[in-house]
Amino acid sequence: MDNRLFINLKPGPTFLDRLTGKTKVRLFFVLILLLIATWDIRLIAPLFVLSIIGLVSIRPNPKKMTVTLVIILIMNLFNLLLMFLVEPDYGRGVVGGSNVIFRFTDFYIVTKETMWYFLVRLMKFMATFIFSLTFIQCITPSEMAAGLYSVKVPYKVCTIVSLAFRYIPDITRDFNNIRISMQARGLELDAKRVGIGTRLKQYVLILAPLVISSFDRVGMIANAMDLRGFGKLKKRTYYAEHEDVKGDRILAPIILLLLALFLVIVVCLIFFPPAFQVWCPWIK
Amino acid sequence: MMAEPIITFTDFSFRYKSQTEDTLRHIDLTIYKGEKVLILGPSGSGKSTLGNCINGLIPFSYEGEIKGSCIVAGLETRKASLFKLSSHVGTVQQDSDAQFIGLSVGEDIAFSLENNAVPRPEMLELVDRAAEIVDMSDHLAHVPYDLSGGQKQKVALGGVLHNDVQILLFDEPLAALDPTMGMTAVDLIDRIHREQDKTVIIIEHRLEDVLYRHVDRIILIDEGRIALDTTPDELLRSDVLKEMGIREPLYISALKNAGVDLSGVSSLEDVEHMDIEPLRDRIVSHFYENEPDLEKHVASGEVLVEVKDVSFDYGSSYHLNDMNFTIRKGEKISIIGKNGAGKSTMAKLLCGIIRPKKGEITFRGQNCIEMSIKEIGNHIGYVMQNPNQMIAKNIIRDEVELAMKLNGRSKEETDKNVEEALRMCDLYSMRNWPVSVLSYGQKKRVTIASILCLKPDILIVDEPTAGQDYRHYTEIMGFLEELNRDYGITILFITHDMHLAIEYTDRSIVFSEGNILADDYVFRVLSDSDIIKRANLKQTSLVTLADKTGLDPEKFIQAFIQEERRSRANG
Numbered sequence: 020m021d022n023r024l025f026i027n028l029k030p031g032p033t034f035l036d037r038l039t040g041k042t043k044v045r046l047f048f049v050l051i052l053l054l055i056a057t058w059d060i061r062l063i064a065p066l067f068v069l070s071i072i073g074l075v076s077i078r079p080n081p082k083k084m085t086v087t088l089v090i091i092l093i094m095n096l097f098n099l100l101l102m103f104l105v106e107p108d109y110g111r112g113v114v115g116g117s118n119v120i121f122r123f124t125d126f127y128i129v130t131k132e133t134m135w136y137f138l139v140r141l142m143k144f145m146a147t148f149i150f151s152l153t154f155i156q157c158i159t160p161s162e163m164a165a166g167l168y169s170v171k172v173p174y175k176v177c178t179i180v181s182l183a184f185r186y187i188p189d190i191t192r193d194f195n196n197i198r199i200s201m202q203a204r205g206l207e208l209d210a211k212r213v214g215i216g217t218r219l220k221q222y223v224l225i226l227a228p229l230v231i232s233s234f235d236r237v238g239m240i241a242n243a244m245d246l247r248g249f250g251k252l253k254k255r256t257y258y259a260e261h262e263d264v265k266g267d268r269i270l271a272p273i274i275l276l277l278l279a280l281f282l283v284i285v286v287c288l289i290f291f292p293p294a295f296q297v298w299c300p301w302i303k
Numbered sequence: 304m305m306a307e308p309i310i311t312f313t314d315f316s317f318r319y320k321s322q323t324e325d326t327l328r329h330i331d332l333t334i335y336k337g338e339k340v341l342i343l344g345p346s347g348s349g350k351s352t353l354g355n356c357i358n359g360l361i362p363f364s365y366e367g368e369i370k371g372s373c374i375v376a377g378l379e380t381r382k383a384s385l386f387k388l389s390s391h392v393g394t395v396q397q398d399s400d401a402q403f404i405g406l407s408v409g410e411d412i413a414f415s416l417e418n419n420a421v422p423r424p425e426m427l428e429l430v431d432r433a434a435e436i437v438d439m440s441d442h443l444a445h446v447p448y449d450l451s452g453g454q455k456q457k458v459a460l461g462g463v464l465h466n467d468v469q470i471l472l473f474d475e476p477l478a479a480l481d482p483t484m485g486m487t488a489v490d491l492i493d494r495i496h497r498e499q500d501k502t503v504i505i506i507e508h509r510l511e512d513v514l515y516r517h518v519d520r521i522i523l524i525d526e527g528r529i530a531l532d533t534t535p536d537e538l539l540r541s542d543v544l545k546e547m548g549i550r551e552p553l554y555i556s557a558l559k560n561a562g563v564d565l566s567g568v569s570s571l572e573d574v575e576h577m578d579i580e581p582l583r584d585r586i587v588s589h590f591y592e593n594e595p596d597l598e599k600h601v602a603s604g605e606v607l608v609e610v611k612d613v614s615f616d617y618g619s620s621y622h623l624n625d626m627n628f629t630i631r632k633g634e635k636i637s638i639i640g641k642n643g644a645g646k647s648t649m650a651k652l653l654c655g656i657i658r659p660k661k662g663e664i665t666f667r668g669q670n671c672i673e674m675s676i677k678e679i680g681n682h683i684g685y686v687m688q689n690p691n692q693m694i695a696k697n698i699i700r701d702e703v704e705l706a707m708k709l710n711g712r713s714k715e716e717t718d719k720n721v722e723e724a725l726r727m728c729d730l731y732s733m734r735n736w737p738v739s740v741l742s743y744g745q746k747k748r749v750t751i752a753s754i755l756c757l758k759p760d761i762l763i764v765d766e767p768t769a770g771q772d773y774r775h776y777t778e779i780m781g782f783l784e785e786l787n788r789d790y791g792i793t794i795l796f797i798t799h800d801m802h803l804a805i806e807y808t809d810r811s812i813v814f815s816e817g818n819i820l821a822d823d824y825v826f827r828v829l830s831d832s833d834i835i836k837r838a839n840l841k842q843t844s845l846v847t848l849a850d851k852t853g854l855d856p857e858k859f860i861q862a863f864i865q866e867e868r869r870s871r872a873n874g
Contacts, residue, residue: 028406028446161406185406188448193692200693203654203685204754205677205709224695224705232691236401243402245364246394247415247462251386256420258405258413258430 027159033077035157040260042267042274044166047154049277054147056284058113059298060139067142070149077157084152091148099137110136115295115302135299160184161259174255182240193232197225309470309502310334310357315371317352317361326352328527329371336469339496339503341513341535344524345548346743346772353524354474354506356380359388376469389415393463397475399455400447408434408450409443412461419466429465436495437461452642453484457491464499471495473505477512478769481641481799482841489515508772510544511552511844514572523547535572540565548774553802554844557863558582561589574844579851586852595861604632605667607760607793608653608683612662615652623648623817625662630761630795635787637796637804637825640814641839646797649814650763653795655679677710684754688766690746693753699741700725700734703753710757717756724756727786744775748782755786761793762786768803780807781871801843805829805864813838826864830856 030036035043054066074084102109110132111117118131158166164177198208206221207213213221244250263271295302315330326349334340344350355361356373363385373380376391396402405411412433416426434440437457447455456476463471473492477485493516496503507513514535521538523531525547531538538544544551551559554574558565563582570576579586608630616622623645630636638646651657652664655676664671666682687693696702703724707717725731728748733741738749747767754762764783768776784807786792796808804811804825811828813820815838821828828834830849835842849859 029444159406161410181406182404185404185447189400196687197692199651199654199656200685200687201695202656202676203680203683204706204757205680207677207709209675227695228692231694232689235691236398239396239398239401240404242360242364243396243404244414245385246358246360246389246396247404248386248389248418249414251418252420254420256417256423256426258410258417258423258426259407260423262423 027156030159034266035077037264038266039263040162040166041169042270043158044170045274046270049274050150052281054143056281058139058296063139063143067146070146073153074149077153079156095141095144109133113296114299136297139297165257165260190233194229197228201225307336308333309336309376311374313372315373317367317369319367326527330529332529336502339519341518341521342506343510343521345774348524349527350506350524351474354472358392358394358472359385390466392470392472393468394472395459395476397478399452399459399479402459403447403455408439408445408458411458414462415465433461433464436464452479453487456488470502475507477507477509483641483839485512486515486841489513508549510549539571550773552844554848557845557848560866561586574847583852590854590862593862593866595858595865607632609665613659613664614661615659626819628812628822630793632793633791635794635808637798637808637811639798639804639811641799644814645817646814650797654683654685681757682759683761684759686750686754686764688769690750693750694738697737699730699736699738699749702749703756706753706757720756724752727755728752744779747779763795765797767796768800801841826860827857830860
């Protein structure tokens with residue numbers, strides 16, 4: 020089924036796959052927090068390398084992965100290009116200098132600092148993205164629910180997450196059935212025959228029955244959950260949350276260290292704000 | 304012996320908050336520990352409401368007014384809570400797909416344990432034990448999308464077996480299953496009842512399928528009251544079933560047609576073990592009085608569709624191999640086979656939604672590959688199983704004219720055809736009603752009308768009777784029969800309901816694993832135990848009865864069909 024493309028329902032065999040949901044979620048959160056907090060390449064570059072190692076380690080489908088990564092890279096580069104077009108001397112404000120390397124016109128100049136900023140930004144964004152991709156690829160929805168629960172997210176919210184994943188393929192199937200019956204009645208969805216405007220309008224015809232049949236389903240799901248005691252206690256345990264493996268025990272102190280590092284960074288940023296947002300080796 | 308009551312209703316009435324009349328009225332009922340009880344009744348009789356009163360959905364999820372008392376496992380339900388009750392009553396609902404909450408078999412079985420915060424090591428043990436009981440131990444890691452309906456139901460049952468659940472409640476457990484899966488489910492319920500020492504309550508209207516295994520008692524509900532509380536044998540002897548609009552087991556109908564005196568017959572509920580000796584003469588002589596004319600009715604109408612050497616596959620799964628058959632004008636054909644045999648794939652091929660990988664389908668001699676889905680749709684209409692998945696508009700008339708608008712027909716033609724379709728489906732007086740107020744059966748008629756307005760030559764109807772009781776079933780099938788008789792519309796039923804095939808079609812095409820196993824008269828197909836076995840279908844009880852009596856099953860079924868149709872035609 021195509022819609023299972025990025026959802027992993029069975030844990031894989033690699034080191035990251037075998038961790039508990041708790042460790043996966045905590046590790047992911049702390050790494051993302053670090054990436055959000057810092058603009059320092061001395062931290063971003065190692066994280067970037069780490070993200071690539073992580074992604075490769077779960078042995079993803081190389082073709083799909085390359086396509087996704089290339090698309091994201093292009094989007095990021097496009098974003099940088101737009102930034103450049105609006106403000107070529109961006110580096111002056113955030114890095115603190117303007118050493119011109121090349122001059123197209125008086126306005127469009129290429130400076131060392133802007134390029135430095137773009138490099139840091141690209142690495143930071145790509146690392147964030149690759150961490151997310153790795154996380155999604157190596158965690159099952161149930162582990163995610165268990166993991167979120169372990170960081171004190173209320174379990175009703177966690178369950179919504181895993182339920183959503185559970186029923187997406189069912190809804191896709193309903194959608195296809197409805198589309199088929201509409202097509203047989205003369206609904207034209209062929210891009211060659213009708214324009215995009217008409218097609219969008221026609222998709223509304225499919226959505227109406229989809230929403231109604233989904234509501235029916237929601238009622239049944241709610242009953243099934245009530246009847247098996249969902250919401251009875253304040254706490255909950257998880258079948259999918261297995262006992263700690265070696266990896267979990269190794270990573271637990273590392274996660275704590277990273278969290279401490281994050282707190283230090285935040286404290287420093289608050290009490291000793293740097294003159295410029297982005298650290299740069301040649302700007303003092 | 305069965306002294307200890309486990310469920311006691313005393314002068315119990317219930318009214319839903321949104322309704323003005325009581326759905327259950329003055330129910331007095333006691334169910335004893337260890338009993339296996341079938342609660343039988345037509346749709347809307349209140350039988351599911353009764354079930355919901357036992358498991359606590361009433362009054363805790365569906366609000367309403369309760370009068371009288373209902374005590375379940377020592378608890379007065381309205382003073383207890385849903386959670387308290389759920390630790391005594393395990394419920395398996397009808398939609399095996401929607402109630403599968405976990406993302407794997409193990410997780411779904413564990414769901415109630417998770418909610419009770421059972422520590423994981425203990426949970427694993429309990430899950431293993433439950434999975435073993437329902438025979439799913441080898442599938443613990445399977446995801447729901449890879450399971451059949453029957454397997455999902457087993458999981459649902461496994462999920463409520465934990466702890467000290469004493470009562471197992473099955474709410475229409477057979478609704479979504481094909482006949483073989485249904486048999487397996489009934490068998491499993493029976494085994495668990497015997498081995499696990501539970502009280503079992505089954506709510507169903509498919510009597511014959513449930514009676515595949517013994518039940519202690521049948522409680523018949525009608526219009527919110529207990530109409531009958533008796534043993535299966537007594538119930539089968541009486542004429543109550545037909546009056547209530549519940550389908551009698553076919554062999555019972557056949558016995559009654561023969562005018563057999565059932566009062567002295569023991570084990571009437573079990574056609575296999577019933578004592579046939581005293582009845583044989585009566586059955587045989589009745590058969591010879593009504594011996595079917597062997598002159599076979601051969602379909603001779605114009606050839607509409609020819610399927611020639613058609614093969615299809617979706618990459619790996621669901622393949623069809625070299626299929627060949629012909630559909631003639633005015634025929635009533637049933638395509639039968641278990642779930643996944645390729646029936647729906649064939650329907651999609653006929654409608655042009657998917658195209659053959661090999662071979663060709665022609666309509667009136669023209670190769671369908673040259674026609675668009677829309678063009679084919681003007682000749683071959685497709686009615687889906689679930690009307691809620693078809694209806695896109697709020698008002699009946701808008702829904703019926705949708706296909707005309709999508710096909711860009713003129714206003715005059717639209718108005719004319721829509722009016723005709725509405726009248727054919729007996730919906731004309733309701734044409735301005737909103738769809739939401741209609742019953743399931745009426746919605747089904749709306750979907751049929753919305754296809755009929757295009758004046759198709761062929762109507763493909765997918766599981767026309769799924770999830771409906773016998774009364775609605777008869778209504779819809781009678782209506783389709785009229786369309787066939789009065790308007791000459793060819794009808795193709797896709798179904799796994801053997802009764803439907805027997806009662807309403809002349810010809811059956813049997814699908815199995817993407818091949819056609821048989822394409823012949825219904826009575827011949829259904830009396831061929833080899834085909835039935837290979838297609839994984841359920842042998843009809845008529846064949847068993849014929850075998851026991853020593854009559855030729857094929858002719859026996861044919862005679863039965865003729866007699867039933869004659870009596871239906873006479874009202």
